[in-house]
Amino acid sequence: MRSPRSRALERDAGGVAVEHVELIPGMPDDVAVDCLARVQHGSHRAMRRVCRGWRSAAATPAFAMARAEAGANEDLVYLLQFANPAAAAAAAEEAKEEGDAPANSPAYGVAVYNVTTGEWRREKAAPPVPMFAQCAAVGTRLAVLGGWDPETFEPVADVHVLDASTGVWRSAPPMRSARSFFACAEAGGRIYVAGGHDKHKNALKTAEAYDAVADAWDPLPDMSEERDECDGMATVAGDRFLAVSGYRTARQGGFERDAEWFDPAARAWRRLDRVRAPPSAAHVVVRGRVWCIEGAAVMEWLGSRGGWREVGPSPPGLKAGTARAVCVGGGERVVVTGAIEDSDGGSGRHALWVFDVKTKNWTVVRPPPEFAGFAFSVAAVRI
Secondary structure, eight states, X not given: OOOSSOEEEEEOTTSOEEEEEOSSTTSOHHHHHHHHTTSOGGGHHHHHTSOHHXXXXXXXXXXXXXXXXXXXXXXXXXXXXXXXXXXXXXXXXXHHHTTOOOOOOOSEEEEEEETTTOOEEEOTTOOOOOBTOXXXXXXXXXXXXXXXXXXXXXXXXXXXXXETTTTEEEEEOOOSSOOBSOEEEEETTEEEEEOOXXXXXXXXXXXXXXXXXXXXXXXXXXXXXXXXXXXXXXXXXXXXXEEEOOBXXXXXXXXXXXXXXXXXXXXXXXXXXXXXXXTTOEEEEETXXXXXXXXXXXXXXXXXXXXXXXXXXXXXXBXXXXXXXXXXXXXXXXXXXXXXXXXXXXXXXXXEEEEEXXXXXXXXXXXXXXGOSOEXXXXXXXX
8 A cells, every 4th residue: 555645766867766756646647637737726725735746736837738628727807906995894893892903904905706616805915005006917927016105195116916826926027117097908928008197197108018927027119199097908819909098188087089009010009099989988808809898788899990889788787987897718708897886785885797708698796795895907817
């Protein structure tokens, strides 16, 4: 009978004998990896602490491939979210009644919704998140960028990166410009930021791109216009970054209806007319197409000449002007977060809506009270 940790001698490429420890005693390692790959993502941290072999196996491309082949992938939506005042007040009151000191929860932090399992959790290992920071994802890496210093209320250039597969956070090189309320999205394997405003509330037209593999920033040419509070997304097979709408310093709140996209081959910006419709809409790219979510329907942009066409109903109960959207599952579903129009959920309550692209149906997700605050930025990762 094998011992709990079965060992065998193997020879490396140089012919030297080395000891190999089986991942699961009595089982070939490829089969063991297939078993480990079926463990739910919420248990991965505990799984990696079992032994060095399991920790190393979970970090290999074979592990990710095995999860995909087994249909065990999970879609995680990360929300940079303000605390729900009603839930915070209730928790403080409960702590007072029980004689405990109220827990200090961050006013703005990282929440995670597992679309696959329906579970919610808080990213407790996350560093302090600047107010109105934004997020975008490349592969299994989630970047949290910019925002306001919570004490000075001035924009920051800070960048923090989470490897969602391991749960480890690290500091990354800061953006070249401190900015907030900027366009932000992944395109072609890089995270782009453009526009926003500086500490003097001047709208910006500068842009830069972050390479998560090289861990470095690439300064880009300026856009043709200043664009404060613009939307960012990737489109056309995911390789082009699009900065939608925004307004100039001299036209505070006067949102433009055009956009600009960055051509990486020419390293130049190209203009697109009449993309934003209606104002304050949430934009998301689904299978290479720009969608607008708000108002009476979900609309798809067919280009400057084609205009907009309806592709589905709007999220039921979504309050106008509060939506944020992200595509998950390779274009199978769209997740929208926003305020609830009716008073059913109480003051300050927000919800999620999940749109099935194939059936054109919405599913309303009512989060637990502690996750029912306003989400300023969202991004999706498949594990």
